[in-house]
Amino acid sequence: MRIAIDAMGGDHAPKSTVEGALAAAKEWNDIEIILVGDQGQLEPLLKGTETPTNLRILHAAEVIEADDEPVRAVRRKKDASMVVAGRLVREGEAEAMISAGNTGALMTTGLLVVGRMNGIERPALAPMIPTVDERGVLALDLGANMDAKPEHLAQYALMGSIYREKVHGIHKPRVGLLNVGTEEMKGNELTKAAYPLIEQLPVHFVGNVEARDILTGACDVLVCDGFAGNILLKSLEGTAGTIFSILKQEFSKSLKNKLAAALLMPSLHGLKKTLDYKEHGGAPLLGLSGLVVKGHGSSDGEAIKNAVRQARVAIQSRLTESIAQEIIGKRVVE
Amino acid sequence: MRIAIDAMGGDHAPKSTVEGALAAAKEWNDIEIILVGDQGQLEPLLKGTETPTNLRILHAAEVIEADDEPVRAVRRKKDASMVVAGRLVREGEAEAMISAGNTGALMTTGLLVVGRMNGIERPALAPMIPTVDERGVLALDLGANMDAKPEHLAQYALMGSIYREKVHGIHKPRVGLLNVGTEEMKGNELTKAAYPLIEQLPVHFVGNVEARDILTGACDVLVCDGFAGNILLKSLEGTAGTIFSILKQEFSKSLKNKLAAALLMPSLHGLKKTLDYKEHGGAPLLGLSGLVVKGHGSSDGEAIKNAVRQARVAIQSRLTESIAQEIIGKRVVE
Numbered sequence: 001m002r003i004a005i006d007a008m009g010g011d012h013a014p015k016s017t018v019e020g021a022l023a024a025a026k027e028w029n030d031i032e033i034i035l036v037g038d039q040g041q042l043e044p045l046l047k048g049t050e051t052p053t054n055l056r057i058l059h060a061a062e063v064i065e066a067d068d069e070p071v072r073a074v075r076r077k078k079d080a081s082m083v084v085a086g087r088l089v090r091e092g093e094a095e096a097m098i099s100a101g102n103t104g105a106l107m108t109t110g111l112l113v114v115g116r117m118n119g120i121e122r123p124a125l126a127p128m129i130p131t132v133d134e135r136g137v138l139a140l141d142l143g144a145n146m147d148a149k150p151e152h153l154a155q156y157a158l159m160g161s162i163y164r165e166k167v168h169g170i171h172k173p174r175v176g177l178l179n180v181g182t183e184e185m186k187g188n189e190l191t192k193a194a195y196p197l198i199e200q201l202p203v204h205f206v207g208n209v210e211a212r213d214i215l216t217g218a219c220d221v222l223v224c225d226g227f228a229g230n231i232l233l234k235s236l237e238g239t240a241g242t243i244f245s246i247l248k249q250e251f252s253k254s255l256k257n258k259l260a261a262a263l264l265m266p267s268l269h270g271l272k273k274t275l276d277y278k279e280h281g282g283a284p285l286l287g288l289s290g291l292v293v294k295g296h297g298s299s300d301g302e303a304i305k306n307a308v309r310q311a312r313v314a315i316q317s318r319l320t321e322s323i324a325q326e327i328i329g330k331r332v333v334e
Numbered sequence: 335m336r337i338a339i340d341a342m343g344g345d346h347a348p349k350s351t352v353e354g355a356l357a358a359a360k361e362w363n364d365i366e367i368i369l370v371g372d373q374g375q376l377e378p379l380l381k382g383t384e385t386p387t388n389l390r391i392l393h394a395a396e397v398i399e400a401d402d403e404p405v406r407a408v409r410r411k412k413d414a415s416m417v418v419a420g421r422l423v424r425e426g427e428a429e430a431m432i433s434a435g436n437t438g439a440l441m442t443t444g445l446l447v448v449g450r451m452n453g454i455e456r457p458a459l460a461p462m463i464p465t466v467d468e469r470g471v472l473a474l475d476l477g478a479n480m481d482a483k484p485e486h487l488a489q490y491a492l493m494g495s496i497y498r499e500k501v502h503g504i505h506k507p508r509v510g511l512l513n514v515g516t517e518e519m520k521g522n523e524l525t526k527a528a529y530p531l532i533e534q535l536p537v538h539f540v541g542n543v544e545a546r547d548i549l550t551g552a553c554d555v556l557v558c559d560g561f562a563g564n565i566l567l568k569s570l571e572g573t574a575g576t577i578f579s580i581l582k583q584e585f586s587k588s589l590k591n592k593l594a595a596a597l598l599m600p601s602l603h604g605l606k607k608t609l610d611y612k613e614h615g616g617a618p619l620l621g622l623s624g625l626v627v628k629g630h631g632s633s634d635g636e637a638i639k640n641a642v643r644q645a646r647v648a649i650q651s652r653l654t655e656s657i658a659q660e661i662i663g664k665r666v667v668e
Contacts, residue, residue, distance in 0.1 A: 132576060146514065146522040180480065180564040188480040188561040211565045212572025227522040228565050230514040231545045235569030238546025242466060243577050243605070250601035257601065263594035267584035271577070 001030060001315045003308055004085040004094040007037030008063045009101025010299050014038075016100070018045040020304020025055040027305070031312055034094055036060050037081040060084040066297070070104030074112055082106060086113035089290035095320075096311040098282065100295030100304065107144050110285045110292045117320070119327040122152045123287035125226075125294065126160060129233060130275050131217040138164055139178075139222040139229055140286065148225035150193035153177070154201060159286040159323050160221035161203040166317035167284075167310060176209030176219030178228055183208070190225060198223065202326070211235070215275075240275045244268075282307035284314070291320055335364060335649045337642055338419040338428040341371030342397040343435025344633050348372070350434070352379040354638020359389040361639070365646055368428060370394050371415040394418040400631070404438030408446055416440060420447035423624035429654075430645040432616065434629035434638065441478050444619045444626045451654070453661040456486045457621035459560075459628065460494060463567060464609050465551040472498055473556040473563055474620065482559035484527035487511070488535060493620040493657050494555035495537040500651035501618075501644065510543030510553030512562055517542070524559060532557065536660070545569070549609075574609045578602075616641035618648070625654055 003024075007017040014037055025033050032054045035042060039059040046057075062080040064073045074083055082101050086109040088094040097114075099106050103125075110123055117123075124141035131137055140156045141148065148156075157175050164173035177198060179187045184195060186208055198205050209218045211232055224232065247268070251261035261268075281303070282293040291314050295307045314320075337358075341351040348371055359367045366388045369376060373393040380391075396414040398407045408417055416435050420443040422428040431448075433440050437459075444457055451457075458475035465471055474490045475482065482490075491509050498507035511532060513521045518529060520542055532539050543552045545566055558566065581602070585595035595602075616627040616637075625648050629641045648654075 132580060143514070178565065180477070180561060180568075188559075191561075210572075211568035212575070214569070215572055215576045225522075227514060227525075228562060231512065231562050231565045232569050234514075234545035235548070235566050236573050238544075238549055239570050239573035240577065241546070242549045243574065243609075246466060246605055247601075250605065251598065253601070256597055260594040260597035263590055264585065264598070267581075267587070267591065271580055271584065275577075 001312060002032045002034060002094040003311050003315075004034045004036055004088045004097040005304065005308070006082045006085045006097065006099035006101055007035045007042055008060075008081040009099040009106075010295060011297050012300055013100065014041050014045060016300050017304050018042060019301025020299075020308065021055055022046075022049060022052070023301060023305045024308035025052040028308075028312060029054060031308070033308070034058050034085075034088060036085045036088070038063070058084065058088075064102050064105045066102050068102060068105060070102060070108045073102070073105050074108040082109050083113055086110070086292070089114050089292070094290075095315045096291035096293065098293045098295060098304065098307045098311060100297055100299040103143070103294060103297075106292065106294050107285065110288045114292060115289045117287050117289050117324055117327060120155060120287035122148065122155070123285055124156050124159065125283055126163065126286050127283035128281060129214060129222070129236065131215055132274060133217040134274060135217055135220065137214060137217065137219055137222050139224065139233065141224065141226045142229040142233060142283070143226050144285065146226045148190065150190060150197055153190070153194035153223050153225065154197040155287065155327070157198045157203055157205070157221065157223045158201050158326055160223065162322050162326065163284060163286060163319060164220050166319045166322060167314050170220055172204040173220035174206045175203045175221040175223065176206050178222055178224035178232065179208035179210065181208060182210060194223070244272055281310055284310075286323065289320070291315065335646060336366045336368060336428040337645050337649075338368045338370055338422045338431040339638065339642070340416045340419045340431065340433035340435055341369045341376055342394075342415040343433040344629060345631050346634055347434065348375050348379060350634050351638050352376060353635025354633075354642065355389055356380075356383060356386070357635060357639045358642035359386040362642075362646060363388060365642070366390075367642070368392050368419075368422060370419045370422070372397070392418065392422075398436050398439045400436050402436055402439060404436060404442045407436070407439050408442040416443050417447055420444070420626070423448050423626070428624075429649045430625035430627065432627045432629060432638065432641045432645060434631055434633040437477070437628060437631075440626065440628050441619065444622045448626055449623045451621050451623050451658055451661060454489060454621035456482065456489070457619055458490050458493065459617055460497065460620050461617035462615060463548060463556070463570065465549055466608060467551040468608060469551055469554065471548060471551065471553055471556050473558065473567065475558065475560045476563040476567060476617070477560050478619065480560045482524065484524060484531055487524070487528035487557050487559065488531040489621065489661070491532045491537055491539070491555065491557045492535050492660055494557065496656050496660065497618060497620060497653060498554050500653045500656060501648050504554055506538040507554035508540045509537045509555045509557065510540050512556055512558035512566065513542035513544065515542060516544060528557070578606055615644055618644075620657065623654070625649065
């Protein structure tokens with residue numbers, strides 16, 4: 001199993017990517033890691049440690065920056081670490097690639113360099129949203145495409161279900177459709193048309209799910225268009241963040257409050273950690289001809305290692321092949 | 335000023351509506367309240383108190399129940415309290431109506447009985463979403479129409495801005511468009527097309543607003559389609575509710591926690607109250623030929639009285655006429 005890592009992508013790269021790659025290569029000897037990036041920067045970071053034999057550097061001279069315009073950057077910077085990693089996947093030199101770099105550029109790399117899977121019109125970005133039962137929910141699409149057609153939502157349902165089963169080992173993952181009410185006929189034109197399509201799929205469809213029930217774990221896979229998904233995720237993040245910051249303010253208002261809050265800190269920290277979406281690993285881009293995992297921009301070495309873990313399980317469980325088989329089986333669209 | 339109250343609508347009706355009507359009639363002698371409902375039930379509730387001269391009962395034999403199918407109920411139950419109240423507004427016998435009954439039926443009553451304002455294609459439901467700075471944000475549309483066209487969003491922007499100015503006395507209310515990013519070109523097809531339309535309106539447009547910034551008060555009027563608005567509101571509600579219920583659990587886990595939590599209770603209650611959308615009054619249905627205010631289903635007498643206060647200010651400030659003037663001025667569509 002060969003996994004390419006965009007060594008230059010992410011706020012803390014290349015330190016984070018080198019650390020993560022080293023740790024992963026040491027832990028799993030059934031994988032081979034290709035660190036793609038500027039040799040001049042990467043080699044010094046590897047010095048002093050014994051480089052595992054299953055880790056190698058592939059030089060790439062250019063870097064896509066966080067503020068680069070995605071499509072233009074991917075088209076022009078043909079020797080950027082992200083683009084080179086994508087090319088390794090397209091050419092079969094690697095089964096998966098990981099990047100914590102520019103999200104838009106990574107989605108463009110997925111589409112233009114790695115390429116769509118046969119039969120998939122719109123690949124989807126599928127991060128985990130934290131839930132209080134700590135199972136989390138895989139939500140897709142979350143940002144790859146703002147507008148969606150009913151057939152796209154159906155493909156998201158199928159891909160998400162296969163991912164949860166293969167990568168997270170969940171038996172018959174519960175697939176929900178993000179909607180304004182739980183009754184079948186609720187919703188806008190998009191969700192009303194998508195509902196019967198998802199119903200016909202070989203997935204465990206639990207019907208419509210309301211935004212207020214996501215956090216308590218109403219489903220394992222949440223299907224939505226990129227716009228609604230963004231509103232959902234940012235509301236959750238924003239509300240939790242705002243509440244915690246107000247509590248912090250309130251709890252330090254007086255000596256009495258400070259003392260009381262100190263006693264409750266373990267509980268508060270536990271909850272805050274549960275609701276921290278950064279803890280929940282990389283987000284796969286599903287529907288491409290190979291696996292692409294997007295790490296959070298602020299990924300540290302540990303997060304990169306976790307993304308490798310995720311990619312490894314996905315490759316072992318033949319995720320991409322399973323999705324291709326279902327899609328080509330024409331069960332979803334014509 | 336005559337204000338009709340659907341005396342039979344709401345979980346606690348008719349007790350709540352009679353109490354609210356009495357309190358309002360006593361407080362404001364420049365209004366006349368028409369309590370529309372079953373005389374046999376209403377009269378006993380008024381007994382023992384001195385009925386103010388500016389309060390009278392109008393008998394209506396039927397009631398629209400919470401689980402009635404909205405359109406059918408409004409069409410068939412021509413003598414339902416809600417429908418009769420709507421007819422008073424249409425016929426100019428009242429300037430406003432208030433109901434805490436079946437939301438779908440009230441929107442149908444607005445459309446079919448009261449009637450749309452000339453030039454308005456889609457009336458909008460505009461509740462207040464609580465914010466931590468306690469100004470709140472008027473969000474529309476929140477549930478009257480699931481799908482919207484760019485022109486509808488522009489009309490929402492105009493109506494919401496006039497409402498905030500007239501009823502809440504906010505000078506140049508900040509109008510924001512709910513979106514996935516703050517840059518002008520962000521969004522789905524709907525928001526991208528709506529942006530330039532809102533830009534041309536005589537409102538203080540602050541551009542796109544992200545879901546995570548709503549709670550901290552990024553704008554005074556939030557424009558969105560009914561689907562996205564529902565996702566937003568229910569995420570806020572769900573997240574806040576979930577966090578509070580987990581804190582409650584955690585804080586009663588041990589004696590130590592209980593004691594500490596007791597000291598922090600005032601702070602916690604204050605925050606919870608700030609974020610309780612039920613505290614924030616009735617929601618106007620904007621874009622009708624007269625004013626319709628939807629009270630929360632669980633409204634008590636105090637909430638009904640507050641809805642009357644809101645309707646009174648709206649009538650005094652000539653809200654409906656101001657909206658009509660702007661819309662007919664053709665500044666929005668054509």
